[in-house]
Amino acid sequence: MLFFPTAAEDEKAAPAGTLQVSSTTWSRESHHLFDFESREVHCREFAMNGGTFMRNGTEVDISSEETALPAGDALVYIAASAAVPGTFVVSPPRVPCRTKKLWAVVHKDSPSGHNLAQNDLFRLGRVKFRVRQLVLEGPAQPSLCVDGTKRTTCGWQRGKDIESKCCRICLMEGPEDDDPLLAPCACKGSINYVHLKCLRHWASIKLNAPGHSDGTYFYRPLTCELCKTALPTHVSCNGVEQRLVELPRTEPPFVVLENVTDTSAQGKGLHVISLAQRPLTMGRGRECGVRIADVSISRCHATISCKGGRFVLQDSGSKFGTCVAMPWVQVDDSKPVSLQVGRTVLTLSLPSSPSSSDTMDVSSGPMEEDTESGASAASPAQAAAGSPGGNPSYDWRSIGWNFL
Ligand SMILES: [Zn+2]
Ligand SMILES: [Zn+2]
Numbered sequence: 547m548l549f550f551p552t553a554a555e556d557e558k559a560a561p562a563g564t565l566q567v568s569s570t571t572w573s574r575e576s577h578h579l580f581d582f583e584s585r586e587v588h589c590r591e592f593a594m595n596g597g598t599f600m601r602n603g604t605e606v607d608i609s610s611e612e613t614a615l616p617a618g619d620a621l622v623y624i625a626a627s628a629a630v631p632g633t634f635v636v637s638p639p640r641v642p643c644r645t646k647k648l649w650a651v652v653h654k655d656s657p658s659g660h661n662l663a664q665n666d667l668f669r670l671g672r673v674k675f676r677v678r679q680l681v682l683e684g685p686a687q688p689s690l691c692v693d694g695t696k697r698t699t700c701g702w703q704r705g706k707d708i709e710s711k712c713c714r715i716c717l718m719e720g721p722e723d724d725d726p727l728l729a730p731c732a733c734k735g736s737i738n739y740v741h742l743k744c745l746r747h748w749a750s751i752k753l754n755a756p757g758h759s760d761g762t763y764f765y766r767p768l769t770c771e772l773c774k775t776a777l778p779t780h781v782s783c784n785g786v787e788q789r790l791v792e793l794p795r796t797e798p799p800f801v802v803l804e805n806v807t808d809t810s811a812q813g814k815g816l817h818v819i820s821l822a823q824r825p826l827t828m829g830r831g832r833e834c835g836v837r838i839a840d841v842s843i844s845r846c847h848a849t850i851s852c853k854g855g856r857f858v859l860q861d862s863g864s865k866f867g868t869c870v871a872m873p874w875v876q877v878d879d880s881k882p883v884s885l886q887v888g889r890t891v892l893t894l895s896l897p898s899s900p901s902s903s904d905t906m907d908v909s910s911g912p913m914e915e916d917t918e919s920g921a922s923a924a925s926p927a928q929a930a931a932g933s934p935g936g937n938p939s940y941d942w943r944s945i946g947w948n949f950l
Contacts, residue, residue, distance in 0.1 A: 563896045565624065565634050565877065567592040569599070569606040571890040577672050578888040579842055579866045582654075596625045598639050601890055619643060621887040624894075627876060636885065636894065637874040644888075649869035651884035651891060652848075652861050659860035660870050662801075662850065668859060670828060671842025671866035672807065678816060679802035680857050687795065688802050688818045690765050690779075699787055700778035702726040712736065715744035730777050730790075731770035742781060749777075749791045760822050761796030762835070766815025797822040799852040803836070825851035829862070842866045 572579075573586040588604040597610040602618030620639035627633040638645045649669060652660045662668075666677040679688060691697070708727055709720040714737040721727045727739040749768055768777045768791070780787045796818055803817045817836050819826045828836045829847035838847070844864040851858055861868035869886050877883050882895035 563632060563879065564593045564595060566895045566897065567594060567599075567608075567624075568893045569890055570893075571601065571604045571606055573604055575889055577842065579672060580886050580889050580891055581865060582867050583865050594624065596634070598623050598641070599887075599892065601888070604889075606890055619645075619888070621645060621890060622648065622885065622892065630876065630878070632896075633876055633878040634894070634896070635874055635876055636883075647871045647873055648875055649886045650872050650875060651886050652859055652868040652870060653884065654861040654863040656860070659858040662857040662859050667806070667871040669869045669871070670838065670847045670864065671840060671844075673838055673840050673843060674806040675817075676804040676806050677801065677857075678804050679800075681801075682799045682852070682855060684798065686798070688765070688793075688800070688816070690789075690793075690802075690816055690818075697780060698776070698778040699780045699782050700728050700730050700790075701782045702728065708739075711739045713739055713741045713744055715740055715748060726783065728781065732773040732775045733770060737772065742783070745777075746790065746792060753791060753793075759794075760820035761794040761800070761818070762820050763793065763818050764815055765791075765793070765818055766813050796820050799857070801826065801850060801857060807840075819850075821850070821852045821857075825849050827862075829864075 569590045569592070570580075571588045572581050572584055573588065574581070574584075588606075590606055592608055594608055594610075597608045599621040600607055600609055600618045601621055605618075606621070607618075620641050620643040622636050622645065623639045624634055624636050627635045636648060638647065647667075650660075652668075660668075662677050662680060664677055664680050668675055668677070678691075681688075702721070711727060712719055713727065714733075718741075721741070725741050725743045728742055728745060729738050730740060730745060752768060753763065753765060767779070769775060770777060778790055781790050782788075797820045799822065800818065800820045803819070805814060805817065808814050819835060824835070826836065827834045827846055827849050828838065828843075829845050830838060830840070830843045831845040834846065842865075844862070844866070846862045847864040848862055848868045849860050851860070859868065859870070867886060875883055875885065877894045877896055879896040879898040882893055884891055884893045
């Protein structure tokens, strides 16, 4: 018996085009990295209309929805888009696996790079960064809120016997008119108190804050070296709250990046970087604006520059690549997309269909907030329209692909 779909069902019908996928798998398994310079790779080509990509050893294969999944690691799940006919949606597999988000490759030869948006998560090699703030112009300054820390305020210590108390740093007795004694941590007894100025001097040495004239520095929450409690972020002096550490003014445009992966003795913190005088270079080299001591980082790995009102992330030909996290990706015929899943890179493309290429509405989903509750993720509609603060919107089409 012939079956004729109704109009509603017809809209959900499979697209006309067939998705072309080429898989490249690095022969080694090392920290789920992919070596973009290695020739020891296993390549395969696929033409498909949906299913789950699996990897067993270096062998990548596809399993259609109807059949049982073969043994191995599930990489991505691909299905025809119900919302935009003729396109495909790539998402993490629907079976238990380690792929929780997709990593879109920012290719070194992509002239447009990736337009960063606030809250983007990107990865250089295995080192992850979260974009906390992007400021193009205006009086705004970095909001130094490290994930998991709160704004805390410490007041002056008052009372009759405060005059006889000693500062734990300078050992002088009692507060001065403009220099109160504080009890900023859990230490007790003779090391309970410290002058505000003494504490600020110590903190500025710890943070090495006045590094550049444009207000570029690395900020991290400070803890007492003895009792290990977090020091207050602010102090209250005569009813006025001030930041405990006096930080330089950062010249816009600037970016604030949180080092999600702790790779050094620096600890978790925020890279506050002004792009007013130069683009930001990130890598293992001494000359880089953000130096990252990790074996998966190239000497000059990636750059962030301000171009035409956008903050652009570009790869500098790194060995282990630059990727941006996405919960799902839509593939249409405008441009191929490359995704890295552990030691495999999948490049997906749709042969162009002239009738639909001009009108395709493409977008990728916002990243789910998985580490904090501060900024809210933009909806796909907001992402398409640009975020309210005038920051660059998500644009997966700017991601390069042709790494081979
Ligand atoms: Zn003192
Ligand atoms: Zn203490």
